[in-house]
Amino acid sequence: MTKKAAAVPKPKKTKDTSDDSWNLRLYVVGQTAKSVAAIANLKKFCAEHLDDRYTIEIIDVAADPKIARRDEIVAIPTLVRKLPVPVRKIIGDLSNTDRVLVSFDLRARS
Amino acid sequence: MPPRITSGAELAKCPTGIAGLDEITNGGIPRGRPTLICGSAGCGKTLFGIEFLVNGAMQGEPGVFVAFEERPEELAQNVTSLGFDLERLQKQKKLFVEYIHVERSEIDETGEYDLDALFFRLGDAIDTVGAKRIVLDTLETLFSGFSNEAILRAELRRLFRWLKDRGMTAVITAERGDGALTRQGLEEYVSDCVIVLDHRLADQVATRRLRVVKYRGTRHGTNEYPFLIDKDGIDVLPITSIGLTHEASTERVSTGIPDLDAMLAGGVYRGSTVLVSGTAGAGKSSISSHVAKAACERGERCLIFAYEESPQQILRNMRTIGIDLSTYVRNGLLRCIAERPTTFGLEMHLATIHKAIRDYSPRILIVDPITNFFSIADPKEVKAMLMRLVDFLKLKQITAVMTSLTSGGQALEATEAGISSLIDTWLLLRDVEANGERNRAMYVLKSRGTAHSNQLREFVLTSKGVKLIQPYLGPEGVLTGSSRVAQEAKESAAIAKRREEAGRKRRAIERRMKTLDTEIAALRLEMSAEHDELERLASEETVWQRQVATDRMAMATSRKSAAAVTGRRPARVRRRKQEGIVP
Numbered sequence: 001m002t003k004k005a006a007a008v009p010k011p012k013k014t015k016d017t018s019d020d021s022w023n024l025r026l027y028v029v030g031q032t033a034k035s036v037a038a039i040a041n042l043k044k045f046c047a048e049h050l051d052d053r054y055t056i057e058i059i060d061v062a063a064d065p066k067i068a069r070r071d072e073i074v075a076i077p078t079l080v081r082k083l084p085v086p087v088r089k090i091i092g093d094l095s096n097t098d099r100v101l102v103s104f105d106l107r108a109r110s
Numbered sequence: 111m112p113p114r115i116t117s118g119a120e121l122a123k124c125p126t127g128i129a130g131l132d133e134i135t136n137g138g139i140p141r142g143r144p145t146l147i148c149g150s151a152g153c154g155k156t157l158f159g160i161e162f163l164v165n166g167a168m169q170g171e172p173g174v175f176v177a178f179e180e181r182p183e184e185l186a187q188n189v190t191s192l193g194f195d196l197e198r199l200q201k202q203k204k205l206f207v208e209y210i211h212v213e214r215s216e217i218d219e220t221g222e223y224d225l226d227a228l229f230f231r232l233g234d235a236i237d238t239v240g241a242k243r244i245v246l247d248t249l250e251t252l253f254s255g256f257s258n259e260a261i262l263r264a265e266l267r268r269l270f271r272w273l274k275d276r277g278m279t280a281v282i283t284a285e286r287g288d289g290a291l292t293r294q295g296l297e298e299y300v301s302d303c304v305i306v307l308d309h310r311l312a313d314q315v316a317t318r319r320l321r322v323v324k325y326r327g328t329r330h331g332t333n334e335y336p337f338l339i340d341k342d343g344i345d346v347l348p349i350t351s352i353g354l355t356h357e358a359s360t361e362r363v364s365t366g367i368p369d370l371d372a373m374l375a376g377g378v379y380r381g382s383t384v385l386v387s388g389t390a391g392a393g394k395s396s397i398s399s400h401v402a403k404a405a406c407e408r409g410e411r412c413l414i415f416a417y418e419e420s421p422q423q424i425l426r427n428m429r430t431i432g433i434d435l436s437t438y439v440r441n442g443l444l445r446c447i448a449e450r451p452t453t454f455g456l457e458m459h460l461a462t463i464h465k466a467i468r469d470y471s472p473r474i475l476i477v478d479p480i481t482n483f484f485s486i487a488d489p490k491e492v493k494a495m496l497m498r499l500v501d502f503l504k505l506k507q508i509t510a511v512m513t514s515l516t517s518g519g520q521a522l523e524a525t526e527a528g529i530s531s532l533i534d535t536w537l538l539l540r541d542v543e544a545n546g547e548r549n550r551a552m553y554v555l556k557s558r559g560t561a562h563s564n565q566l567r568e569f570v571l572t573s574k575g576v577k578l579i580q581p582y583l584g585p586e587g588v589l590t591g592s593s594r595v596a597q598e599a600k601e602s603a604a605i606a607k608r609r610e611e612a613g614r615k616r617r618a619i620e621r622r623m624k625t626l627d628t629e630i631a632a633l634r635l636e637m638s639a640e641h642d643e644l645e646r647l648a649s650e651e652t653v654w655q656r657q658v659a660t661d662r663m664a665m666a667t668s669r670k671s672a673a674a675v676t677g678r679r680p681a682r683v684r685r686r687k688q689e690g691i692v693p
Binding site: 027029032034037038041061062065066068069072073074075076077078087088089090091092093094095096099100102103 | 208210211212216217218219220221222223224225226227228230231233234252255256
C-alpha cells in the first residue's frame with residue numbers, strides 16, 4: 001500500500017522540479033530518544049515513499065552547534081527538505097507519517 | 111547611606127549599570143538568576159537589555175543578546191543613536207548577538223520534539239564570549255512559533271533552570287498582557303525579580319516609569335520611578351530614595367552682592383537652598399544672576415534652569431544691569447537650560463534637572479522660577495517634587511537659588527508656605543509703593559543658622575548690578591525712592607541751617623570779646639596812669655620830707671631847741687599823716 005502511495009506524488013514532483021532527487025537533512029542531538037526515533041522514522045519513511053531518489057544527511061547539533069545557527073534550527077529533531085524547493089521544515093520525531101506526507105505535499109491537505 | 115548590617119547570606123547582585131536602577135535595587139538585579147522586564151510596546155525593554163549587556167561588557171562581564179524579534183543589523187542600527195557600538199563589542203568578543211528566528215508558516219509539527227537546538231546555540235554563544243549575562247528579547251515570540259504549548263512551557267521551565275545552572279544573570283523581556291504582567295504568564299517561571307516599565311500619558315504629557323514589582327530576598331524601592339531615554343540610554347531617577355542624612359557645611363557662599371552678604375552674616379551656607387520670592391519685576395532674576403556671576407568668578411560651575419526666558423534673553427537682560435555672563439557660558443562655567451514648563455510632566459522636569467546635575471556637576475543651581483511648575487501640576491505634587499529636588503541638591507552639596515513669583519493680590523508670605531519648610535534662606539523682595547512710585551526693597555525673611563539682618567533694605571538696579579541703599583528710617587518706617595531723597599535733602603538743609611546759626615552766634619560772641627578786650631586795654635592804660643601819678647606823688651613826698659628834715663636840722667642847728675631831743679614831729683607832719691598822704 002505504501003509503495004502505491006509513493007507512486008502518487010510522482011507527477012506532482014515532476015511539476016516542481018526536473019530533478020527527482022530529494023535532499024533531506026535531519027538535525028538531531030546525540031542518541032536521545034527523540035533523535036533515535038526520528039532517524040528510524042525518517043529512514044522508514046524514505047524507504048517507503050521515496051524509493052532511492054533521496055539523500056539523508058544526519059547532523060548532530062551537539063557536535064557542532066554552529067550549524068544549527070546557520071540553518072536557524074531551534075527544535076530537535078528538525079527535518080529540513082532542502083530539495084526539491086520550496087524548503088520545508090518538519091519538527092518532531094516524524095512518528096505521524098500522514099503529517100509528513102502532507103507537509104511534503106505528497107498528499108493533499110485535508 | 112545609613113549604616114547597614116551586611117550579611118554574607120544576602121543575595122549576590124549584578125549591577126546593571128543603568129543609572130539609578132542599581133540604587134533602587136540596592137546594587138542591581140540578582141546575580142546568576144533571571145529577571146523579568148515587562149512592559150508594553152515601545153517602553154524601552156530592548157534598550158534596557160542592551161544597556162545591561164553593554165555596561166557588563168565594559169566591566170569585564172561579556173554578554174549574549176538573544177534577539178527573537180529584531181535582526182542583528184537592525185538592532186545595531188537602532189541603538190547606534192544611543193551611543194552603543196554593538197559591532198565593535200562583537201568584534202572584541204565582549205558581546206554575542208544570537209538571532210533566533212522561528213517562522214511558523216515554514217514549519218510543520220509531527221510528534222515529540224524539544225528545543226535542544228536552542229540550548230546548544232545559546233550554550234555555544236555563551237562559551238564563545240565567556241558570557242556572564244544574557245538577554246532574551248522577547249522570549250514570548252516562541253509562543254507564536256510553536257503550536258504545542260505544553261512542550262514549549264516545559265522547555266521554558268528547563269531553559270530558566272539551565273540558565274541558573276550556568277550561573278547566567280539573565281534579563282527576559284516580555285510584553286505586558288491584559289490584567290497580567292506578561293501575555294504568556296512568564297512571571298510564573300521568573301520569580302526572583304520582576305521589573306515593570308511603563309509609558310503612559312497623563313494630562314497629555316507622556317512619562318516613562320519603572321517599578322520593581324518583586325525582588326525576592328532583598329529590600330528595594332517600591333515606588334514608580336520616572337525614567338528618561340535620551341542620547342545616553344536609560345536614566346532612572348531614584349529621587350525619592352533620599353533621606354535627611356546630608357552633610358551640613360559651614361562654608362559661606364557669597365551672593366555676589368556684598369551688602370546682601372552682610373545682611374546674611376557672610377553669605378549663604380554651601381549646600382543650602384535659597385528662595386527668592388517677589389512680585390513680577392521685583393528683581394528676582396537679577397539677584398540670581400549675581401549669584402551665578404559670583405560663582406563663576408570663584409571658578410565654580412553654575413547651572414541655570416530657566417522656565418520663562420531663553421538663554422539669549424537672559425544674557426542680554428543681565429548685560430543691561432552690568433552682569434555679563436556670556437564669557438562664562440563660553441568658557442563652560444555657566445550652563446543655561448531653558449524649557450517651557452508645559453513641555454513635559456513634573457517628573458520629567460525633575461528627571462531632566464537631576465540628569466543635568468549629574469552630567470555637569472555644578473556647585474550652584476538656579477531655578478527661575480519654580481512657580482511655573484504650578485501650571486502643570488497641583489501644589490501638593492509640586493511640593494513633593496521640590497522636596498525631592500532639595501534633598502538631592504543637599505546630598506550633592508549644591509547651593510541652590512530658586513525664584514518664586516508672587517502674583518498680585520496674594521499675601522507675600524503665604525504663597526510659598528507650602529515649600530518654606532524646605533528652604534534654608536528666604537529672601538523676600540517687595541515693592542514699596544508710595545507717593546506714586548514703586549521702589550524695590552528686600553528683606554531676609556529667614557535664614558537658618560544665621561544671625562541675619564532684620565532690616566528692610568531698599569535696592570536699585572544700576573548699570574553695575576543690584577545696589578543696596580543705606581537704610582533710611584523715617585517717622586513712618588522705611589523711606590524709599592524719592593521720598594527718601596526728599597527726606598535726606600530736608601535733613602541736610604536742617605543741618606546747614608544749624609551750622610549757619612552756630613556761626614552767627616560765634617561771631618557775635620567774638621565781637622563782644624573783642625569789645626571787652628578794648629575796654630580792658632583802656633582800663634589798663636588808666637591804671638598805669640594812676641600808677642604813674644602815685645609814683646609821682648610818692649617821690650614828691652620824699653623830696654618834701656627830705657626838705658623838711660633839712661629845714662628842721664637847719665632850724666635846730668640855729669635854735670638848739672628841745673624839738674630834736676623830744677623827737678616829736680612838727681604839727682604839719684601829723685596832720686598830713688592823718689589825711690593818709692604819708693604812710
